[in-house]
């Protein structure tokens with residue numbers, strides 16, 4: 001199976017990235033994590049992206065806050081799918097990172113999830129890999145069923161809480 005590359009702009013983004021790594025672990029998807037910044041370590045971020053396909057990655061998650069150019073900078077250097085996680089790490093509540101991540105120019109797409117949406121970033125990667133992986137698709141189906149069952153259990157218990 002292809003690996004998922006995870007890059008975060010700072011280790012202060014780790015709590016959000018951890019939601020992605022937890023999800024990937026639960027789905028038995030291998031991943032590799034790095035702290036590379038589009039601004040502070042642009043050479044390392046660029047090299048990671050340029051070599052990612054040859055290094056066995058199937059998609060890349062890029063998490064960053066503030067002027068969040070990391071996902072776009074990664075996407076500029078690979079044609080692998082790039083999923084951007086805008087992180088809430090400033091006075092603008094993540095809106096700065098959301099716009100910086102999602103507003104990509106035509107030709108260089110970044111699939112952007114919600115602010116702090118680490119779990120969905122991982123699920124999107126899983127769904128991309130599952131196009132060619134029936135066993136992973138089955139694990140995703142099972143997760144959907146378990147998630148639905150959890151909601152229905154809440155439905156069954158909600159009246160008692162009122």
Ligand code: RP5
Nearest residue numbers: 009010012064065066087089
């Ligand atoms: C961004 O700046 C990082 O992704 C992080 O969300 C934010 C703050 O970084 P630190 O100052 O905590 O390293 O580049």
